[in-house]
Amino acid sequence: MPAIHFKIDTTSLQELTVHRTTTLPLACYKTDIRQHVQGYIPLHWHDELQFVVMLQGSAWFQVYDQKLSVQQGDGLFINSGSFHMAEAASDGDCTYICLNVAAHFITAHDLYAVCVHPYVQATNLPFIPIPCHEAWGKAIVQSVHKLWQLLQERPPVFEIQLAVQLTSMWQHLITSGFQPQYSQAEMIKNERIKQMLEWIHIHYAEKITLDEIAHAGQLSRSECCRYFRRYFKTSPLNYVADYRIRQSLILLQQDQSVTETAYGVGFNSTSYFIERFRKLMQMTPLAYKKQMNGD
Missing domain, CATH: 1.10.10.60 (Homeodomain-like)
Structure with missing residues (x-):
């Protein structure tokens, strides 16, 4: 029975959930679309970068005016500030891992201006599909699973391991052929x-x-x-x-x-x-x- 309330500012549509641990500006969680009180993930946006990996079933994601299907095993990158929503594409479970991370935490501070900021500001990259059958996509999907595991187990110095995985994910994303443009x-x-x-x-x-x-x-x-x-x-x-x-x-x-x-x-x-x-x-x-x- 649907019971999860997705916290959104009813005026601006900004998501109100705090995406961070006690000390780090990121959050990773599993969600079942059908368990939302409305039966789907309503239209919203957030400042954080988002990586989605579909665990069970498939879902339709709409980002601005574009709608795409994300199949089991595949992933999706949603850029900062991009309007998006999601609904199950078939009957049964529709579960995915969702990683939200502050853009400034993706790389070392001195690399942000060159390696992150142009992509965050790009108007041609509100989202990027992450196909698990391609090497770069498979590497990102594996990193999301690893991040989920690290945040659950929290081994010694897991924060450093998180940072390594995030930088690796971002490297695979920005070297996969997508060029930032601004309009x-x-x-x-x-x-x-x-x-x-x-x-x-x-x-x-x-x-x-x-x-x-x-x-x-x-x-x-x-x-x-x-x-x-x-x-x-x-x-x-x-x-x-x-x-x-x-x-x-x-x-x-x-x-x-x-x-x-x-x-x-x-x-x-x-x-x-x-x-x-x-x-x-x-x-x-x-x-x-x-x-x-x-x-």
Whole structure:
């Protein structure tokens, strides 16, 4: 039964989880996508670099406007500040190791400006697939497993071993043929979509118009629609409706009726809420509520 709450700032979508040990700016953990309270990993971002290695099943990851499948055994690098979400791609377990690490901890301080910063700032590298069938990808996947083991066992001077593995991973990543590029136009586009999403996530329970969403991103109505089609393959108002449904999943697991939930997330019609809910979740809100409550 889903029970994990993914801590995200509802305005900025920045993940609020503290990714570090007591002394080191990194965290490594296993997660099952289906165990999240919403049944998927919602859209978010964080300052840390992220390495994912799929242990069981497969998952769809969306990073900005690109969606890709990560199969069992493969990995994925997600860059600092990149919007991303994940959902299971098939029935059954969907478990992966997730390593989040501060960029400045990847290499020695004097190497950061040359070997890390250009890649962190690159607008053409929001993510990099890590295929385990290629030598460089296999080496990174093995390092993630080793890091997980070190953090569980904590042998003497394991911190030095962590640093060695991280530097090795980064060397394999940046020598695998990906060249950093920087586009001011792409940076502006990413910032505008962030602004529109922040506005929606503040006001989703209110009446929302296309003009208001477009204004939040400093765009025309037509440009606003093009942005949402590019990033989310849907219209702005359809995104709002689906976001309201996602928010309703949490309320339905609490002591609220379907009608109270519908109005609480911004729908002005219970019947329309039920219709949208069934379309997205393949069941009615009442069926979902009973399922989650074990009835």
